[in-house]
Amino acid sequence: MSLLGTIAEPAIDWLMRGGHVARVEFGELEGPALAQSLTGPDGLQRIVIQRRFRFEKPALLSVVLAHEALHSDDQVSDLEELITTAFQALVHMQQLLAEPALANERTELAQATSAWLLIRLNTRHIGSADLRLVLADDGPTVLPGGLDRPYFAAFFDPTALSTPGNPYLAALTTAVAEPGVEPPSAPDFSFATIAFLDRNQGVLTPSDLLRLARLLHLQAGPAA
Numbered sequence: 001m002s003l004l005g006t007i008a009e010p011a012i013d014w015l016m017r018g019g020h021v022a023r024v025e026f027g028e029l030e031g032p033a034l035a036q037s038l039t040g041p042d043g044l045q046r047i048v049i050q051r052r053f054r055f056e057k058p059a060l061l062s063v064v065l066a067h068e069a070l071h072s073d074d075q076v077s078d079l080e081e082l083i084t085t086a087f088q089a090l091v092h093m094q095q096l097l098a099e100p101a102l103a104n105e106r107t108e109l110a111q112a113t114s115a116w117l118l119i120r121l122n123t124r125h126i127g128s129a130d131l132r133l134v135l136a137d138d139g140p141t142v143l144p145g146g147l148d149r150p151y152f153a154a155f156f157d158p159t160a161l162s163t164p165g166n167p168y169l170a171a172l173t174t175a176v177a178e179p180g181v182e183p184p185s186a187p188d189f190s191f192a193t194i195a196f197l198d199r200n201q202g203v204l205t206p207s208d209l210l211r212l213a214r215l216l217h218l219q220a221g222p223a224a
Helices: 010-016 058-068 078-098 100-104 108-122 167-176 191-199 206-215
Strands: 021-027 035-039 045-050
Touching: 010 021, 010 058, 010 167, 035 058, 045 058, 058 078, 058 108, 078 100, 078 108, 078 167, 078 191, 078 206, 108 206, 167 191
Parallel strands: 021 045
Antiparallel strands: 035 045
C-alpha cells in the first residue's frame, strides 16, 4: 500500500481489481531491466520483478509497480518508456517526501530509481522550479557522472512510435495537470502526451523540490 497518497494510487485498483493484471511475481529477467510487464495468452499482463530485488523496501518496489502497471500490452516503444519513467520519478519523489529514510538507501534498486529521480529533478531551467522533459540541446548534463544528456527526454529514442494508452495513464495525466488545465480525455503514449507532461507537474511544490534536494544531499551547480 506504499502507493497510497501518491499520484499512482489508482494503480492499486488497476493491479488488484481491474482485471488487467493476472499476477505480480519475482523472476529471472535477462538484461538490465528492473522489471517487465509481459502479455499472456489470455491477454492479461504478468509483471515480473527481478528476483534479486525481493528483499528491497516495499516503497521502492511500489515505484517499480507504478511504472510497470502502465504497460498494458506488448506494444512498448521508447515513447511509452519515456512517459512511464517520467511518472515513475514523480512517484519516487513523493515516496521520499513521505519516507525520508529512503534517501539513504544504497541498494541496487534504490540507486537505479534514484538516477531517474535525479534526471527528472535536474531537467529544469536554471532558477526555475518547473520540472520539464525537454530543454535546449546545448545545456549541461542532467546526470553528472553518468551519460551526458541535456534533458530527461534525451535518454529515449525520439523516432519511436506512439502506443495506445489506458485508464491508468488517464488517471495519472489528470493527477499532474496544473490548476485550470484540462488534461487529455484519452491520452496515449505519444508526443502529445509528452508535450502535456513537459508543461504540467501540478504535484510537487518548489518547497517539496528543495526538500528533496536536501534529502539527497545535492549540491547546486554553477549559475551559468
